[in-house]
Amino acid sequence: MLTVFNHPLITHKLALMRDKNTSTKDFAQQLDEIAGLMAFEVSRDLPTKPKFVETPMGPCNTMELAQDVVLVPILRAGLGMVDGIRDLIPTAKVGFIGMFRHEDTLEPEEYFAKFPNMSEATVMVLDPMLATGGSASAAITKIKERGAKNIKLVCLVGVPEGVKKIEEDHPDVDIYLAALDEKLNEIGYIVPGLGDAGDRIFGTK
Ligand code: PRP
Protein backbone atom coordinates (compact mmCIF):
# COMPACT_ATOMS: atom_id res chain seq x y z
CA MET A 1 0.00 0.00 0.00
CA LEU A 2 1.28 3.45 -0.95
CA THR A 3 0.11 6.56 0.94
CA VAL A 4 1.15 10.00 -0.37
CA PHE A 5 0.27 12.67 2.18
CA ASN A 6 -0.35 15.77 0.06
CA HIS A 7 -1.29 17.64 3.25
CA PRO A 8 -1.04 21.48 3.18
CA LEU A 9 1.15 21.69 6.31
CA ILE A 10 3.48 18.96 5.09
CA THR A 11 3.67 20.41 1.57
CA HIS A 12 4.41 23.88 3.02
CA LYS A 13 7.27 22.58 5.18
CA LEU A 14 8.57 20.41 2.34
CA ALA A 15 8.64 23.47 0.06
CA LEU A 16 11.00 25.12 2.57
CA MET A 17 13.21 22.03 2.50
CA ARG A 18 13.24 21.93 -1.29
CA ASP A 19 14.44 25.56 -1.48
CA LYS A 20 18.19 25.48 -2.14
CA ASN A 21 18.64 28.64 -0.04
CA THR A 22 17.27 27.04 3.14
CA SER A 23 19.92 26.76 5.87
CA THR A 24 21.09 23.50 7.43
CA LYS A 25 19.36 24.42 10.69
CA ASP A 26 16.00 25.17 9.04
CA PHE A 27 16.24 22.13 6.77
CA ALA A 28 16.76 19.82 9.75
CA GLN A 29 13.97 21.48 11.71
CA GLN A 30 11.42 21.12 8.89
CA LEU A 31 12.38 17.46 8.44
CA ASP A 32 11.86 16.84 12.14
CA GLU A 33 8.44 18.50 12.06
CA ILE A 34 7.28 16.68 8.92
CA ALA A 35 8.39 13.34 10.37
CA GLY A 36 6.23 14.02 13.43
CA LEU A 37 3.21 14.94 11.31
CA MET A 38 3.65 11.83 9.18
CA ALA A 39 4.03 9.60 12.24
CA PHE A 40 0.60 10.64 13.45
CA GLU A 41 -0.95 9.08 10.36
CA VAL A 42 1.50 6.17 10.05
CA SER A 43 0.60 5.13 13.61
CA ARG A 44 -3.14 5.17 12.95
CA ASP A 45 -3.46 1.36 12.86
CA LEU A 46 -1.09 0.50 15.71
CA PRO A 47 -2.57 -2.36 17.73
CA THR A 48 -4.12 -1.47 21.08
CA LYS A 49 -5.23 -3.49 24.09
CA PRO A 50 -7.77 -2.80 26.86
CA LYS A 51 -6.59 -0.82 29.89
CA PHE A 52 -8.44 0.06 33.07
CA VAL A 53 -7.75 3.37 34.85
CA GLU A 54 -9.42 5.35 37.64
CA THR A 55 -10.10 8.90 36.53
CA PRO A 56 -10.85 11.58 39.16
CA MET A 57 -14.49 10.89 38.30
CA GLY A 58 -14.43 7.11 38.54
CA PRO A 59 -13.54 3.91 36.66
CA CYS A 60 -12.71 4.02 32.95
CA ASN A 61 -12.15 1.19 30.50
CA THR A 62 -9.84 2.56 27.84
CA MET A 63 -7.00 1.39 25.55
CA GLU A 64 -3.22 1.54 25.40
CA LEU A 65 -0.63 0.59 22.77
CA ALA A 66 -0.26 -3.19 22.68
CA GLN A 67 3.16 -3.56 21.06
CA ASP A 68 6.54 -1.91 20.82
CA VAL A 69 7.26 0.61 18.10
CA VAL A 70 10.80 0.42 16.72
CA LEU A 71 12.22 3.21 14.58
CA VAL A 72 15.03 2.24 12.21
CA PRO A 73 16.64 5.27 10.56
CA ILE A 74 18.79 4.48 7.53
CA LEU A 75 22.03 6.36 8.27
CA ARG A 76 22.77 9.06 7.79
CA ALA A 77 19.77 10.97 6.52
CA GLY A 78 17.12 8.88 8.32
CA LEU A 79 18.55 10.13 11.63
CA GLY A 80 16.93 13.48 10.88
CA MET A 81 13.48 11.92 11.27
CA VAL A 82 13.94 10.18 14.63
CA ASP A 83 13.41 13.01 17.12
CA GLY A 84 10.22 14.26 15.49
CA ILE A 85 8.65 10.81 15.75
CA ARG A 86 9.97 10.17 19.26
CA ASP A 87 8.32 13.39 20.41
CA LEU A 88 5.05 11.70 19.47
CA ILE A 89 5.92 8.13 20.52
CA PRO A 90 8.40 8.55 23.41
CA THR A 91 8.41 4.82 24.17
CA ALA A 92 9.68 3.97 20.67
CA LYS A 93 12.92 2.01 20.59
CA VAL A 94 15.53 2.82 17.99
CA GLY A 95 17.63 0.55 15.78
CA PHE A 96 20.17 1.70 13.22
CA ILE A 97 21.26 0.60 9.80
CA GLY A 98 24.03 2.34 7.87
CA MET A 99 23.73 2.31 4.09
CA PHE A 100 26.03 4.01 1.66
CA ARG A 101 24.92 4.39 -1.94
CA HIS A 102 27.85 4.13 -4.36
CA GLU A 103 28.05 7.19 -6.58
CA ASP A 104 28.75 5.23 -9.79
CA THR A 105 26.73 2.01 -9.45
CA LEU A 106 24.00 3.42 -7.12
CA GLU A 107 24.20 0.04 -5.33
CA PRO A 108 23.75 0.21 -1.53
CA GLU A 109 26.44 -1.06 0.83
CA GLU A 110 25.69 -1.77 4.47
CA TYR A 111 28.27 -0.51 6.98
CA PHE A 112 26.49 -0.70 10.33
CA ALA A 113 23.55 -2.47 11.96
CA LYS A 114 22.27 -2.54 15.54
CA PHE A 115 18.68 -3.43 16.42
CA PRO A 116 16.49 -4.00 19.45
CA ASN A 117 14.15 -7.02 19.45
CA MET A 118 11.76 -6.41 16.55
CA SER A 119 9.79 -9.68 16.34
CA GLU A 120 6.61 -8.36 17.99
CA ALA A 121 7.03 -4.69 17.09
CA THR A 122 5.74 -2.33 14.46
CA VAL A 123 8.95 -1.23 12.73
CA MET A 124 9.12 2.14 10.97
CA VAL A 125 12.05 2.33 8.55
CA LEU A 126 13.00 5.99 8.10
CA ASP A 127 14.78 7.66 5.19
CA PRO A 128 13.94 11.04 3.64
CA MET A 129 14.77 9.86 0.11
CA LEU A 130 13.36 6.89 -1.85
CA ALA A 131 15.29 7.14 -5.13
CA THR A 132 16.13 3.83 -6.85
CA GLY A 133 14.81 2.12 -3.72
CA GLY A 134 18.00 0.07 -3.43
CA SER A 135 18.96 1.32 0.05
CA ALA A 136 15.48 0.96 1.54
CA SER A 137 14.98 -2.48 0.00
CA ALA A 138 18.32 -3.77 1.34
CA ALA A 139 17.59 -2.28 4.76
CA ILE A 140 14.17 -3.95 4.88
CA THR A 141 15.70 -7.30 3.86
CA LYS A 142 18.15 -7.03 6.76
CA ILE A 143 15.43 -5.99 9.19
CA LYS A 144 13.31 -8.99 8.16
CA GLU A 145 16.32 -11.28 8.68
CA ARG A 146 16.44 -9.94 12.25
CA GLY A 147 12.85 -11.03 12.87
CA ALA A 148 10.68 -8.01 12.02
CA LYS A 149 7.30 -8.96 10.55
CA ASN A 150 5.35 -5.70 10.57
CA ILE A 151 7.29 -3.05 8.66
CA LYS A 152 6.35 0.40 7.38
CA LEU A 153 8.63 2.49 5.19
CA VAL A 154 8.39 6.22 5.93
CA CYS A 155 10.10 8.56 3.44
CA LEU A 156 9.75 12.21 2.57
CA VAL A 157 10.24 12.28 -1.19
CA GLY A 158 9.99 9.30 -3.51
CA VAL A 159 9.79 8.57 -7.22
CA PRO A 160 7.86 5.84 -9.06
CA GLU A 161 11.07 3.82 -9.62
CA GLY A 162 11.70 3.53 -5.88
CA VAL A 163 8.09 2.75 -5.06
CA LYS A 164 8.09 -0.01 -7.72
CA LYS A 165 11.29 -1.54 -6.31
CA ILE A 166 9.83 -1.76 -2.78
CA GLU A 167 6.48 -3.05 -4.03
CA GLU A 168 8.27 -5.79 -5.99
CA ASP A 169 10.82 -6.76 -3.33
CA HIS A 170 8.60 -6.29 -0.25
CA PRO A 171 4.90 -6.38 -1.16
CA ASP A 172 4.02 -6.72 2.53
CA VAL A 173 5.53 -3.32 3.44
CA ASP A 174 3.35 -0.20 3.53
CA ILE A 175 5.01 2.87 1.99
CA TYR A 176 4.35 6.43 3.21
CA LEU A 177 5.58 9.50 1.31
CA ALA A 178 5.14 13.22 1.89
CA ALA A 179 5.44 13.70 -1.89
CA LEU A 180 5.81 11.58 -5.00
CA ASP A 181 8.16 13.40 -7.38
CA GLU A 182 8.57 13.04 -11.12
CA LYS A 183 11.72 11.05 -11.83
CA LEU A 184 15.37 10.27 -11.24
CA ASN A 185 18.01 12.18 -13.17
CA GLU A 186 20.94 10.53 -14.95
CA ILE A 187 23.00 10.33 -11.72
CA GLY A 188 20.19 8.88 -9.62
CA TYR A 189 18.99 12.03 -7.87
CA ILE A 190 15.31 12.80 -7.42
CA VAL A 191 13.98 15.62 -9.63
CA PRO A 192 12.85 18.11 -8.47
CA GLY A 193 13.60 16.54 -5.05
CA LEU A 194 15.60 18.47 -2.51
CA GLY A 195 19.20 17.55 -3.31
CA ASP A 196 21.38 15.37 -1.09
CA ALA A 197 19.40 14.96 2.12
CA GLY A 198 22.33 13.76 4.27
CA ASP A 199 24.53 16.66 3.21
CA ARG A 200 21.76 19.20 3.79
CA ILE A 201 20.87 17.84 7.26
CA PHE A 202 24.42 17.62 8.52
CA GLY A 203 26.01 20.52 6.61
CA THR A 204 28.52 18.38 4.73
CA LYS A 205 29.62 19.57 1.26
C1 PRP B 1 20.73 8.63 0.35
C2 PRP B 1 19.36 8.58 1.01
C3 PRP B 1 18.98 7.14 0.87
C4 PRP B 1 19.57 6.77 -0.45
C5 PRP B 1 18.46 6.78 -1.47
O1 PRP B 1 21.71 8.18 1.20
O2 PRP B 1 19.37 9.07 2.33
O3 PRP B 1 19.50 6.32 1.92
O4 PRP B 1 20.56 7.76 -0.77
O5 PRP B 1 18.90 6.30 -2.69
P1 PRP B 1 18.41 4.93 -3.31
O6 PRP B 1 16.91 4.86 -3.10
O7 PRP B 1 18.79 5.05 -4.74
O8 PRP B 1 19.13 3.81 -2.61
P2 PRP B 1 23.26 8.21 0.86
O9 PRP B 1 23.72 6.90 0.33
O10 PRP B 1 23.57 9.42 0.05
O11 PRP B 1 23.93 8.32 2.29
P3 PRP B 1 23.84 9.48 3.41
O12 PRP B 1 22.46 9.40 4.01
O13 PRP B 1 24.90 9.09 4.37
O14 PRP B 1 24.09 10.80 2.74
Ligand code: URA
Ligand atom coordinates in the same frame (compact mmCIF):
# COMPACT_ATOMS: atom_id res chain seq x y z
N1 URA C 1 19.75 10.57 -2.11
C1 URA C 1 19.53 11.86 -1.81
O1 URA C 1 19.95 12.34 -0.73
N2 URA C 1 18.85 12.62 -2.69
C2 URA C 1 18.40 12.13 -3.85
O2 URA C 1 17.77 12.89 -4.62
C3 URA C 1 18.63 10.78 -4.15
C4 URA C 1 19.32 10.01 -3.26
